[in-house]
Amino acid sequence: MRQDEKAIFKFNSGHGALLCSKCRVIIKTGKDFTEEEIMAIKGKIDMPPQYCNKCKNKLCQEEDLTTTSTK
Numbered sequence: 001m002r003q004d005e006k007a008i009f010k011f012n013s014g015h016g017a018l019l020c021s022k023c024r025v026i027i028k029t030g031k032d033f034t035e036e037e038i039m040a041i042k043g044k045i046d047m048p049p050q051y052c053n054k055c056k057n058k059l060c061q062e063e064d065l066t067t068t069s070t071k
Helices: 035-041 053-069
Strands: 008-012 015-019 026-029
Touching: 008 035, 015 035
Parallel strands: none
Antiparallel strands: 008 015, 015 026
16 A cells, blocks of 8 residues: 555644545544554554545545546
């Protein structure tokens, strides 16, 4: 997995946050992390990119356009 294909975690004053892999907006803070996210922030596993709803919708629209234009 390439570096740009991973979930992005940042710390601010000791508090962890999961960021959108495209626009870098905070998606989730540490108190709401799943076990998988906790393991990823500790570097024990790699997580795929995570996206906010806005970027997720945009990516889906782009994928739909690509799919329809190749038919």
